[in-house]
Each structure stands twice: as C-alpha cells, then as structure tokens.
Amino acid sequence: MRVLVTGASGFIGRNVVAQLERQGVDVVAASRRPLVSNPAVRFEPIDLLTPGASADLVSRVRPTHLIHLAWNAIPRKFWSASDNLDWAAATFALSRAFVDAGGVRAVMAGSCAEYDWTGIGRLHENSGIAPATLYGKVKDATRRAVCAFGEESGLPVAWGRVFWLYGPGEAADRLVSDVASALARRHQINTTEGRQQRDFLHVEDVASAFIAALHHTHCGPFNIGSGSPVAVRHLIEILAEELGGLDLVNFGVRPSTLGEPSLLVADTKILHETIGFTPRYGLESGLKSTADWWRNHVS
The missing domain is CATH 3.40.50.720 (NAD(P)-binding Rossmann-like Domain)
Incomplete structure (x- = not known):
C-alpha cells in the first residue's frame, strides 16, 4: 500500500x-x-x-x-x-x-x-x-x-x-484562527451576534x-462533520475563556450576512455507522488544543 x-x-x-x-x-x-x-x-x-x-x-x-x-x-x-x-x-x-x-x-x-x-x-x-x-x-x-x-x-x-473545521496551525482569515490570533495577542476583535449554528x-x-x-x-x-450543531457565539465564548479574553470580544459589531442559514449541520450516519469513524476531540477539548497552540505560537 x-x-x-x-x-x-x-x-x-x-x-x-x-x-x-x-x-x-x-x-x-x-x-x-x-x-x-x-x-x-x-x-x-x-x-x-x-x-x-x-x-x-x-x-x-x-x-x-x-x-x-x-x-x-x-x-x-x-x-x-x-x-x-x-x-x-x-x-x-x-x-x-x-x-x-x-x-x-x-x-x-x-x-x-x-x-x-x-x-x-x-x-x-x-x-x-x-x-x-x-x-x-x-x-x-x-x-x-x-x-x-x-x-x-x-x-x-x-x-x-x-x-x-478548525485546529492548531490554521491559516489567517478564518473564524477560529482570527479570533484565537487576536485574543492570544490581547487584541480586541469584532464579531457578529453569532446566533447561526454550524457543524x-x-x-x-x-x-x-x-x-x-x-x-x-x-x-x-x-x-x-461532528453531527452536532453549535452556535458560533458559543464557540467563540469557549475559545475566549480558554485564552482569557472574553472581555476582548465585541459581539454584534459586525453585521450578519443577509440570508445566511440559521442552521447547517452534517448527518454523520454513514461516517460513524458505515465507515466506523469515531472523533478524538469534543468541541471543548478541540478548542483547548487550538488555544494552546496559539498561546505558544504568539509566545
């Protein structure tokens, strides 16, 4: 092989x-x-x-x-x-x-x-x-x-x-990488209300x-995907708490995209039951590994 x-x-x-x-x-x-x-x-x-x-x-x-x-x-x-x-x-x-x-x-x-x-x-x-x-x-x-x-x-x-997707070493101009990079540097960051749910x-x-x-x-x-929807706002809050920067996040300053779907999540039956895949990370542990990477990267 x-x-x-x-x-x-x-x-x-x-x-x-x-x-x-x-x-x-x-x-x-x-x-x-x-x-x-x-x-x-x-x-x-x-x-x-x-x-x-x-x-x-x-x-x-x-x-x-x-x-x-x-x-x-x-x-x-x-x-x-x-x-x-x-x-x-x-x-x-x-x-x-x-x-x-x-x-x-x-x-x-x-x-x-x-x-x-x-x-x-x-x-x-x-x-x-x-x-x-x-x-x-x-x-x-x-x-x-x-x-x-x-x-x-x-x-x-x-x-x-x-x-x-998200994780350590993600390129700039993505949701998680932009938030983590700013908070690891103790910079303010403006976001939408983040009510939309994603996978x-x-x-x-x-x-x-x-x-x-x-x-x-x-x-x-x-x-x-994970098969579990999470509000973008909740994801940002978890990441901000890991990096000690919840006070630096300004929710609602950026406008939401017009017509953006409120919920998009994967049905993962084939991935889990047919292919037999089991994820290693939950949302909290995954965001912690990401926050740790950014903390060390900035240092």
Whole structure:
C-alpha cells in the first residue's frame, strides 16, 4: 500500500500525512509548497494545474491509494475563483492517470457547499444539491464526473464533504484562527451576534475521517462533520475563556450576512455507522488544543 496525498502542505493535508506516517504507511506527499514539518516523508513538489503533471507524478510514484485534497482554498477568494474550473480539470486528469496506473482506491475532498442551504438544516448525503457558489457548483460537477468514471473504470471512489473545521496551525482569515490570533495577542476583535449554528470538527479528526474512508469500501459521498450543531457565539465564548479574553470580544459589531442559514449541520450516519469513524476531540477539548497552540505560537 502506497498512498499519494495531494495538497499535502495544506491544513488537512499535513494532518493526513502525519497520521499516515505515524501508522507506518508508505506515504508520498505532493504539493506546491514543501512539507517542512515532516522531513521523514517522501515529498514530491508539483503543481497539478500544469498540463501533464498528474500523469508524470503518478508514473513516478506508482501509488496504490489516493487521497486527493488539492484545490484552491484561499479564504474568501475560493468561492468565486475562476481556477475552480482548472482544479476540476486537474482532478479529472489525476483520476485518469491513477486508473491507468492500476490504482486501487481513491478518496477525494468535497464540500458541504455542494448542498442546498435553503432547506432543512441537517444535511445528509441524499439531501438536495443546489450549490449557491461557483466553488460548490464545480465541486459537485467534479464529484459526479469522477464517481461516474470510477464506476465505469472499476475504481472505488469516496467523496468526503467537509463541513466547518478548525485546529492548531490554521491559516489567517478564518473564524477560529482570527479570533484565537487576536485574543492570544490581547487584541480586541469584532464579531457578529453569532446566533447561526454550524457543524465544527477538529482538523485532526477531519484528517482521520479521510483515512478511515481510505481503509473502507464505501463509495460515493459521505459527510465529514461532528453531527452536532453549535452556535458560533458559543464557540467563540469557549475559545475566549480558554485564552482569557472574553472581555476582548465585541459581539454584534459586525453585521450578519443577509440570508445566511440559521442552521447547517452534517448527518454523520454513514461516517460513524458505515465507515466506523469515531472523533478524538469534543468541541471543548478541540478548542483547548487550538488555544494552546496559539498561546505558544504568539509566545
């Protein structure tokens, strides 16, 4: 078993690589940026948007298994970025090269943005699909094409729809990272009222879910989330108490997004009962690990 992980230097990717390496799996990390935190892992520098890059990578690595995470994830910009189309094409090329090389199983990253957010708040894999953004529309189209190709070619493909995530080392311009960074520095931070409820899962658990799916036989979409909704305000309060900065949070100063759904949460029956995944972190323990990282990072 040799696992190729694309997007290996990303937030989820580096956690996937670290866990596979600890499990003694032969893992190859592929990314545009070096995986500086894990020098023991074989690293393949590559830009999958370059024509022919996927075929060249797969021919060199000869992986049996694939976890494909690479995509545009620049905060706020990825929703409408035109290169979503390029990433779809790169995913198709990678899938074809993987099949041609005799690949055994692939797990790929989707998004909860593929769902219709105007309906019932608890989303299961058969819920309505009506993405509101270019990112969500392209992700859904990619899922349909790749899974159909997998059925025709005999490649089992699982598609993990990630909900909201957080954890140590998260990039800036995300909810948890922005709040934690400000409070660790004793800076004021302005937020919305935070009444909307979302589904948050620690990044290490998100990575573990992808790995669990890799070892399973499930094909098609599956949700990656906690299955438990939490008000954004409550999440911020827990994080602020961990960092001793509740007095620095100014709730309600920023306006809420017009038309934002009040509740979005994953149905996790397939993840838990079929795939057999159990998260390591609860919300409180996960936010504590995140607060500790930011406290040490600022120091």
